[in-house]
Amino acid sequence: MSIRNPKQALYEQFAIVAKAFGHPLRLEMIEHLAQGARSVEALAAKLGQPVANISQHLQALRRAGIVSAERDGKFVHYSLADASVLSAVAAVRGLAERQLAEVDRIVRGYFDARDDMRPVTRDELQTLMRDGLVTLIDVRPPDEFALGHVPGAINVPLGEIKTWSADAAPDREVVAYCRGPWCVMSFEAVAALRSLGYSARRLEDGLPEWKAAGLPVEMAA
Amino acid sequence: MSIRNPKQALYEQFAIVAKAFGHPLRLEMIEHLAQGARSVEALAAKLGQPVANISQHLQALRRAGIVSAERDGKFVHYSLADASVLSAVAAVRGLAERQLAEVDRIVRGYFDARDDMRPVTRDELQTLMRDGLVTLIDVRPPDEFALGHVPGAINVPLGEIKTWSADAAPDREVVAYCRGPWCVMSFEAVAALRSLGYSARRLEDGLPEWKAAGLPVEMAA
DNA sequence: CTGTCATTCAATTATTCTATTGAATGACGA
DNA sequence: TCGTCATTCAATAGAATAATTGAATGACAG
Numbered sequence: 001m002s003i004r005n006p007k008q009a010l011y012e013q014f015a016i017v018a019k020a021f022g023h024p025l026r027l028e029m030i031e032h033l034a035q036g037a038r039s040v041e042a043l044a045a046k047l048g049q050p051v052a053n054i055s056q057h058l059q060a061l062r063r064a065g066i067v068s069a070e071r072d073g074k075f076v077h078y079s080l081a082d083a084s085v086l087s088a089v090a091a092v093r094g095l096a097e098r099q100l101a102e103v104d105r106i107v108r109g110y111f112d113a114r115d116d117m118r119p120v121t122r123d124e125l126q127t128l129m130r131d132g133l134v135t136l137i138d139v140r141p142p143d144e145f146a147l148g149h150v151p152g153a154i155n156v157p158l159g160e161i162k163t164w165s166a167d168a169a170p171d172r173e174v175v176a177y178c179r180g181p182w183c184v185m186s187f188e189a190v191a192a193l194r195s196l197g198y199s200a201r202r203l204e205d206g207l208p209e210w211k212a213a214g215l216p217v218e219m220a221a
Numbered sequence: 222m223s224i225r226n227p228k229q230a231l232y233e234q235f236a237i238v239a240k241a242f243g244h245p246l247r248l249e250m251i252e253h254l255a256q257g258a259r260s261v262e263a264l265a266a267k268l269g270q271p272v273a274n275i276s277q278h279l280q281a282l283r284r285a286g287i288v289s290a291e292r293d294g295k296f297v298h299y300s301l302a303d304a305s306v307l308s309a310v311a312a313v314r315g316l317a318e319r320q321l322a323e324v325d326r327i328v329r330g331y332f333d334a335r336d337d338m339r340p341v342t343r344d345e346l347q348t349l350m351r352d353g354l355v356t357l358i359d360v361r362p363p364d365e366f367a368l369g370h371v372p373g374a375i376n377v378p379l380g381e382i383k384t385w386s387a388d389a390a391p392d393r394e395v396v397a398y399c400r401g402p403w404c405v406m407s408f409e410a411v412a413a414l415r416s417l418g419y420s421a422r423r424l425e426d427g428l429p430e431w432k433a434a435g436l437p438v439e440m441a442a
Numbered sequence: 443c444t445g446t447c448a449t450t451c452a453a454t455t456a457t458t459c460t461a462t463t464g465a466a467t468g469a470c471g472a
Numbered sequence: 473t474c475g476t477c478a479t480t481c482a483a484t485a486g487a488a489t490a491a492t493t494g495a496a497t498g499a500c501a502g
Contacts, residue, residue, distance in 0.1 A: 006331035007405045010317075011245035013324045014310075017317045018248070022240030023490085024232035040449060053491060055450060060489095065320025074448050074499050081320050088312035089235075094305050096231075096238045099286025103234045110227035184228045244460090261479060274461060276480060281459095295469050295478050 020064030021092060025049070026057050031180050033067060034086060034208035035140070036147040037079035086212055093181070111187055119204040120175050122213060125150075134173045137164075138207075139189040150177065150210055151218040158185050161192045170198065177203035177210075241285030242313060246270070247278050252401050254288060255307060255429035256361070257368040258300035307433055314402070332408055340425040341396050343434060346371075355394045358385075359428075360410045371398065371431055372439040379406050382413045391419065398424035398431075 020026060025047070032038060032046055044054040058078055061067040068081040080086070096103050120128070128134045129152055138145050138153040145155040156164045168174070174193055178186040186202045193200035211217050241247060246268070253259060253267055265275040279299055282288040289302040301307070317324050341349070349355045350373055359366050359374040366376040377385045389395070395414055399407040407423045414421035432438050 005405060006327050007403055008245060008249070009327045010324060010403050011248045013321055013327070014248055014313055014317050015243050015245045017313050017321070018239055019243030019489095021313075022236050022243045024229060024236045025490095027232045027235055027239070028229070041447095050492070051449075052451090052493080055448095056490085059450085065316060071499090074446095076449065082316055084312055084315050084319075088309065088316060091305055091309035091312050092239050092242075093235055095286060095303055095309060096235050098305075099302050100234055100238070103231060106227050106230045106234070182228055182231050184226060240459095262477095271462075272479075273463080273481090276478095277460085280480085292469090295476095297479065 017064045017066070020060050020066055021088065023057070025053075026061060027089065029054070029057060029061070030066070030080065030085065030089060031183070031208075033078060033080050034206075035144045035179060037070070037077040039075045039077055041075075043078070083212065086208055111182075119202045121204050122210060122215065125175060125203055126215075128173075128175070134175050135168065136203075137174060137176050137189065139176050139178050139185045140207075144179070144207075146220060148211070148217040148219055149207060151216055153177075153218075156189075158188055158192075161189055162196070165193060165196050165198060168198070172199075174198055174200040175203055176200060178206050180206035180208060238285045238287065241281050241287055242309065244278070246274075247282060248310065250275070250278060250282070251287070251301065251306065251310060252404070252429075254299060254301050255427075256365045256400060258291070258298040260296045260298055262296075264299070304433065307429055332403075340423045342425050343431060343436065346396060346424055347436075349394075349396070355396050356389065357396050357398070357424075358410065360397050360399050360406045361428075365400075365428075367441060369432070369438040369440055370428060372437055374398075374439075377410075379409055379413075382410055383417070386414060386417050386419060389419070393420075395419055395421040396424055397421060399427050401427035401429060 021030075028047060029043060032043060038046070040055050040058060041051055043058070044051045047054065058067060058069075062069055062078075065081055066085055067078045070077050070079070097107075125134075125136070129136060136150060136153040137156040138149045139156055139158050139161070140149075141157055142155055145153075149155070176186045176189040176193070178189075181204065183206055186206075190200045190202050207217070242251075249268060250264060253264060259267070261276050261279060262272055264279070265272045268275065279288060279290075283290055283299075286302055287306055288299045291298050291300070318328075346355075346357070350357060357371060357374040358377040359370045360377055360379050360382070362378055363376055366374075370376070397407045397410040397414070399410075402425065404427055407427075411421045411423050428438070
């Protein structure tokens, strides 16, 4: 198909970008890169995929201008190229949530069972934190926590929930968050805490959305 | 690939939606559907494509929840399912415009040559129209104009620019708009008017964006 | 210069997507 | 009921994409 007119040429470019979003693994990669820059190997480890596979998907994302690469010694660190990557993903996600019955089914079948209370919004959380009413836990792995987290949050990776809760005040509400709106770890954390008798809720979405909303982020531990 | 966890199942759904955006023809179909509902045959005629091909692409879009179908006698009218379809396209377009060198090249090679002045923003246009300083022309075909246009606009399809301009006031500035930000017809109209000695500019984007901004739309002719 | 390690490339196979063709469906009017 | 017309389905061939494997690159340490 030869390029007959410039509009078609432009739409071919736009299609390259949209197509790059059109693979579940690449969407998951974007969720991880939204936490901060990652090397190919680190991403591959997080996703449990062969390095070469991740490398190829990263290059598809780079050709589409979704991620950018920066060489640092023998590592190449990839990160999101543009803040609007997250808004593009959010637009697609919103469309899917509103229009696809299958999404509704998945959400109802799995998530609702674990999160029958409505999630805490960012505004609510800020009020609750200011008044000192809740304990905020970040259930992501320590390396992601170290690269940035909500101020005042405590890092409690999913595997340590039980240990941690033994020492926590039993009558204080816990709010958990993780990588994004559909990150399963915060759902699991809330379910675990509730089964241990705690009052727990989920933040409506994750750190990248918090950052994108212009709210402050705390570094290091 | 079996569904191991609900997050992957969700990402597969999101990928279906994103993938549906990932074809130049489907993006062009979305641009047309943004003007108003269309039958399969009408869309096929506008795009110069076989009906069966358009029908199949429409069903891909429908499976992705991007368009919805409504039967009316023997016709099936398709339209955009959700206002956020346009914002998803806009996010992808913005990303491509900012990140892909190829887009820059196409725009510079073709559009800049025909539009060396900055386009008129919607706000500017409203001021200019209120003060009666410009003539606004809608260069889309009459059927699209009839389904809704910017109040005060005159319908001057591309082929009639020359005839129309003969009767137009020669010292009055003309603003042209069409289907969207990269619709070539408004670029062509501005180029034609300038070559005829008129002062002409383009509106920054088209009718769907005007409507999406909550501004009034006039119906019929 | 050589070995090591992160990343990329190249080649293969399996899968999915695209365009095209002609036949099937479903609604309308005679 | 029958023919017509808009749309969809089904089947095909050709093209693009995905995952896997092993080899090649490029940077660092000794």
